[in-house]
Amino acid sequence: MxxxxxxxxxxxxxxxxxxxxxxxxxxxxxxxxxxxxxxxxxxxxxxxxxxxxxxxxxxxxxxxxxxxxxxxxxxxxxxxxxxxxxxxxxxxxxxxISVIHQEISLSPNLSIGENILMGTKLPKNRFGLVQWARIYDRAAHILQSIGSTLNPKAYVSTLSIAEQQMVEIARALSFHxxxxxxxxxxxxxxxxxxxxxxxxxxxxxxxxxxxxxxxxxxxxxxxxxxxxxxxxxxxxxxxxxxxxxxxxxxxxxxxGREIKDLFQRTPSSQTAGTKTPVLELQNVSDKRTVKGVSLKLYPGEIVGLAGLVGAGRTELVRTIFGMSGLHGGEILMDGYPVQIVSPSDAIKHGIAHVPESRKEQGLFPNLSVKENMLMAQLHAYRSGGKLQASRMNEEAEGYIRKLGVKTASKEQNVMGLSGGNQQKVVIARWLSIGPKVLLLDEPTRGVDIGAKTEIHKIISKLAEEGLAVLMISSELPEILGVSDRILVMHEGKITAELPRQEATQETIMYYATGGRP
Amino acid sequence: MQTDIQAAAGHAPMNRQRLLHLFNQLGMLIILMLLIAAMAVFAPNFMEVTNMLNILKQASITAILAAGMTIVILTGGIDLSVGSTLALSGVLSVMMSNAGVHPVIAMLAGAAVGCAAGSINGYLTAVPKLPSFVVTLGSMTYLRGLAFVVSGGYPIALENSLFKFVGSGDILGIPTPIYIMAIVYVVMFYVLKYTMFGRHIYAIGGNEEAARLTGIKVERSLIKVYAISGLLAGIAGVVMTGRLFSAQPTGGTGYELDAIAAVVLGGTSFVGGFGRIQGTIIGVLVIGVLTNGLVLLNVDFYWQMIVKGGVIVAAVLLDRIRR
Known part of the structure; x- marks a missing residue:
């Protein structure tokens, strides 16, 4: 070699x-x-x-x-x-030129042979009918050439992930x-x-x-x-x-990226450990990705959660928020164990969650800025069943001012806003519930640099007001600029806890790629 | 007025958006006006007051069904079972009344049966997350079957006068079903616009995943939505018996399609989250005016169907092009 x-x-x-x-x-x-x-x-x-x-x-x-x-x-x-x-x-x-994507792109309801030859001209007889025997022959031949003994007539849905990957490779080879x-x-x-x-x-x-x-x-x-x-x-x-x-x-x-352009927060002077953590995880696992995670989150601090895509950061946050079932371990709030099996449970306990993809999981594309902001808390504006428009307007205007949302008005459809302002709308929604814990999943993804800094300032200010923030970010400068403490995840586990002062992009990357202390 | 001008000066882009919005809402209204104008010119007696009231009276059943259909479609679902629910509720309430139950209780029972049937649809759609199309396709069939079983397959003559009043009577010269229709639309307008439940319907239709993550009890809301659709179908069933002086197990066949057509004409999107109850009533009237006008014009019934279907497709197509 x-x-x-x-x-x-x-x-x-x-x-x-x-x-x-x-x-x-x-x-x-x-x-x-x-x-x-x-x-x-x-x-x-x-x-x-x-x-x-x-x-x-x-x-x-x-x-x-x-x-x-x-x-x-x-x-x-x-x-x-x-x-x-x-x-x-x-x-x-x-x-x-062939691609084997990370996400397997086979049709599970078809046979291995069909999947391998999909997209090529299928062998046909003179009546234009597909000749199955020849498809399976050809597929078997290609599979053999990579040393696989899979039966081309088997359905892809019956295969393990690794076997499916073999089929992907065989398919790539079918195109020479x-x-x-x-x-x-x-x-x-x-x-x-x-x-x-x-x-x-x-x-x-x-x-x-x-x-x-x-x-x-x-x-x-x-x-x-x-x-x-x-x-x-x-x-x-x-x-x-x-x-x-x-x-x-x-x-x-x-x-080797420059950090100097980004917002730099002065780390919280409060010393963790002297108080009861507002949120504590003990050996928490989910069904697939998260493996025995323990962590403590104190009021007034921002903890950065770093790691590569697929490390289990999003899954961890989803578990805390009750979106995927807890599979072992315990979640404590203010020192007491809590049962969180749905997002509404989490919200009742004062946990807020700004999801990873704004469009799919955050915004109501059919509604106004105002309604997008207040949707989690509508019950607070009810009086005899009727929603109090004047109070809602006041509240929404308050958030628009506080977070500096650039919008023509509170009645503007939310999709007319820029990415950064949409994100501020989602953050406002969570502030409206008066949360104790704020979970942020890639809060500045798809946001331009100016709005990024504004969002960082907002997060920082919220922490000063006593909120505990857990922030996932794939951008190391963001993690380093905003966090008080940094946790690094790799393959479902927390592999390092680094105080802000000791963390560098290199050390985080080292632990995120599976390095050991 | 003055504040309007100030608003226009301060928020020019928003004002343009509002204008566009208004135009979008007016689109189908303009089509309705054109249709009325055409009928006024060509159909004899179309503009008579009695004929106008007749159109509203005939449209009332579809209108009540379409109100429920609107909220179901707003959540991104569909309810194919309303026609069969209407028949079952009508048959049961008339049989109860004929058996000596107080007519008010019999009517309420009819509505309650519709509500129960709708709740089952809602549960199956919300909790095991079956597609509403399949769930209500099934209930459309079994509810119709139940109506036949209960009635023995024959129309049941209506004896009670209160039922007749609800379906065929009038107050101050205006037919009772028109009042019922009006109440349904006013209440629905209020619910959709000013209550938490109404806004949750829009949120769920716009982005169900986001609604769940926002802490909205999506399942509970969906069950309520289908229950309301069923309840309204039950009410429509009672009104219909009063109009026909009998309860028919075959009643309401195909009405779900009229209701869906009205909702779609009214600009409510199948994607969910976009649409208004005001639009639906306009859609109902478009179909009502068209049907009535074609009858007055002595158009052959088979041709009526062809024209009606064609107009529905053309109107929606026109609407799409305009946007």
Missing amino acids: VHETNALEARVQSGHEAPVMRMEEVNKSFSGVQVLHDMQIELYKGEVHALMGENGAGKSTLMKIMAGVHRPDSGTIRYKGQEVSWHNPMEARDRG SEVLIMDEPTASLTDKEIEKLFAIIADLKQRGVAIVYISHRMDEIFRISDRFTVLRDGRWVDSGPVEETNPDHLVKLMV
């Missing part, structure tokens, strides 16, 4: 081999926000190319441009020596892929299954397939990759042979 890698490097460096794919100066914006700036990457035949970066660094956009899902705004893509411009994913796939993009393929595999996957990857390399490998697991990167590319904030940072780097260096490349 090592020998081969060297041989590849020699060819790459001596310029004997042209890259199978080369992207240069690729730019891409979504609704005015530029997500890729002058991006570049080169892929060679028979290499495993690790694509690395924090959440939101631009990996998935880059991957989607390669596969024809998005079209770049500018820049060139050369594939096998020719400049190309994919019109749709099918075109890219037919030319040999020359570039194969794998997005966190090991995320849901056991150690044994990972070994099997690595064996297949080694085999694909032999056949000359260029593999783009996206993973958050450092050990895997160093085991199977030949070269790496690091992205940060939508920009290319560095590429090179994996041999010539080390995990610390890669982490530095990934997080």
Whole structure:
């Protein structure tokens, strides 16, 4: 393996081999926000190319441009020596670029064989009827070539996650892929299954397939990759042979962002531990992801919850808020155990929750700013069954002023607001219940930098007023700028608790990628 | 007036939005006006007061059903069972009355049966989360079956005069069903606009997940919504017996579709969360005027159906283009 890698490097460096794919100066914006700036990457035949970066660094956009899902705004893509411009994913796939998504995209109600050949021309007889025997033959042949003994007639719904991944790979191969993009393929595999996957990857390399490998697991990167590319904030940072780097260096490349532009809160002077925690978790687990989490949250402090996507942060917060069942462990409020089985229970105990996706879980798209703000607390404005318009108007105007919501009026439809102002509306909704604990899940996602700072100030002020805040964020500068304490999660467990003073982007990233103290 | 002008000066974008909003609301009203104008020109006796009252009286049953249908569709659901509920409630209340039960109690019992049938629909939709289309398709069939079983399959003649008053009487020259319809719409307007329950209906229809996360008791609200739809179908059933002087197990067949058509004409979206009860009454009147006018024009019944269906599709299409 090592020998081969060297041989590849020699060819790459001596310029004997042209890259199978080369992207240069690729730019891409979504609704005015530029997500890729002058991006570049080169892929060679028979290499495993690790694509690395924090959440939101631009990996998935880059991957989607390669596969024809998005079209770049500018820049060139050369594939096998020719400049190309994919019109749709099918075109890219037919030319040999396949993607294995993190979320498995098979049809569970169809057989393995159908899934593998889906999207290709199915073999038909002269009456135009599908020839099942030939489908299963072909599928079996492809499965064999990756050493799988799955029965092509079996339904996908009967397979384990790992087996489904095999089918995904077989499907990618049915298109005679020359570039194969794998997005966190090991995320849901056991150690044994990972070994099997690595064996297949080694085999694909032999056949000359260029593999783009996206993973958050450092050990895997160093085991199977030949070269790496690091992205940060939508920009290319560095590429090179994996041999010539080390995990610390890669982490530095990934997080080297400037913090100075963001809001810096003066950490709370109150010392935790002298009071009763307002919220305490003892060994809390959910059914799938969260594994024995214990934590204490004190009034007036902001605790940052850091970790990579899939670490279980959102699941933890959902469990506290009664959205997914508690599966072992205990939740205490003000020192007393509480039963929380639904969001309305959580709200009764004074827990507020600003969810991860504003649009799907937060906003009522059909209603006004005012009603979006007061919906959790309508019963407080009732008098003899009728809602008191004047009191509601006053309250809504109060929040608009307090949080600085930029809106034409309180009657304006909430969808007419910018992302940041929509988020303020959702925060106002939770302030209206007079909460003791505020759970924030990515509070500034999709929010521009100005509104971001405003939201940080609001959160900070709420903590000063005595609220206990638990904030999930994938942006390390945000975590570092706002939190008093930082908890790091990895694979469902809290792997580190860091006081603000001791935390750096590097230490957080180290624990978030599975590093041990 | 003065404050209006001030508001216009201070919030120009909002004012434009309001204007657009008003125009959207007026869209179907304009179509209704055009329809009335056309009928006034071509259909003899259309503009007579008696004919106008007749249109309202005939529309009242569909109108009462459509009021319930509006809140169901606002939550993103559908209720196909209202026609069958109407029949069962009518049959049961008339049989009770004929058996000597006090007519008021018999009428209340009819309404209560509708409410109970609706609650079952609501429970199945809200708790095991079955699709409302399937749940009410089922209850549409079994409630109709029950109406046949209870009545033995024959119309039951009505004996009580209070029933007749409710369905065919009048107060101050205006038919009683029109009063009932008016009360239903005024109450529904008030509930949707000024009560917590009403606003929760909009919240659930707009984003059920967000409603749940906001602490709204989504299940309870949904059960109430379907129960109200059933209750209104029960009331419509009692009114109908008074109009026909008999309770018919086949009564109300296909009425659910008229009610749905009226709601859709009224601008309520199947997506949920968008729509108004005022729109629904306009939708009811569009169908009522059209039906009445076609009769006055001596259009063959089969052709009436073709025209009615075509107008419904065209009106909604026009509405979509306008937006």
